[in-house]
Amino acid sequence: MTAGAVVITAADGSLAGLAERLRDARVPVRERPLLRFAPPATWAALDDALRHLDEVVALAVTSPRAGRAVAARHEVLRGRGEAGPLDRVTVWAAGGASAATLRHLVPGVRLPDGARASKQGAAARLARAMLAAGVAGPVLFPCGDLRRDELPRLLREAGVEVREVRCYRTELASEADARAVAGAGEIVVVTSPSVAHLLSRACDGGPRPRLLAIGPSTADAARGHGWEPAAVAARADVDAVLEGLHALLAVH
Structure with a gap:
């Protein structure tokens, strides 16, 4: 293990x-990505959802990656004259970075109050x-194939219909690669x-x-394995x- 070294495992x-x-x-x-993101095998499901935006009352985006996918596919469909009315749907985003991916299409993206100070996970918030x-639903929720279930679970428990559609795939590294990354530094950013x-x-x-875990959901995932984040x-x-x-480096 390299003393004092910080390993960043975030995707490129x-x-x-x-x-x-x-x-x-x-x-x-050291930059050692342990995951990468790829498009879905087909855009058919997302395209179909974006053609029928008149069937939902809200769009919920919990990551910039999902927001970029929605924006890109909506523009493709709009060029064909097939896009649904995005300006008639209330668009919600979990944070500023996610909202920024859609503001050129929908200026009034809504954000939770107190997002920066809250200890809740972004999706739950x-x-x-x-x-x-x-919001009464239906809600369109574009997401990846690996995602936390807080948002759809909380909405469904309240009786709100959620329509999930995959807009990207997550590809994880092997456990052997992860072990090598863990040994490459003193602090690992997850x-x-x-x-x-x-x-x-x-x-x-x-x-x-x-x-160093980013966000309460990531921290909870580590704690579930008995690994308390520093x-x-x-x-x-x-x-x-x-x-x-x-x-962390100051107390080393």
Whole structure:
């Protein structure tokens, strides 16, 4: 294990600028993605949902990746004259980065109040905000094949119909790769519950580096395997992650 080294396991394109800012601060850093994202095998399901937006009252987006997929496919369909009326649907986003992917299509994207300070997971916070606003459904929920179930579960428990549609695939690295990553540094930055599960399985019974988990859902996934994060960044942005890393490095 390299003393003081920070290993970033985020997918390429995520947490852009984090590695550079760590290097500027003379912190050893290694970028070792443990997951990648790919398009779905077919866009048919998402395209069909976007053609029939008049059948839903709201669109819920919990990640920038899902937002970009919706925006790209809506523009393709609009070019063919097939897109549904996105401006007649209330669009909700879990955070500012997700909202930004859709604002060129829908200026009035709604966000939960107090998103930066809340300790809830982003999806749960969004679901509760939608329920508080009286969203009755149906709700279109574009998501990946690996995702937490807080938003659809909370909405369905309240009697709201949720229509899930896959808009990207998550491809995880092998456990052997995860073990190698865990040994590559002293602090490992983990951005998602799926990677927390992968690392926990890979390091079961072996040495575990200090973990900086991004978001409460990722932290809970690690705790479920008996791996208490050394720090939890409240948000998936570079400033929040740097704040957590600087605190960990200061007590090294």
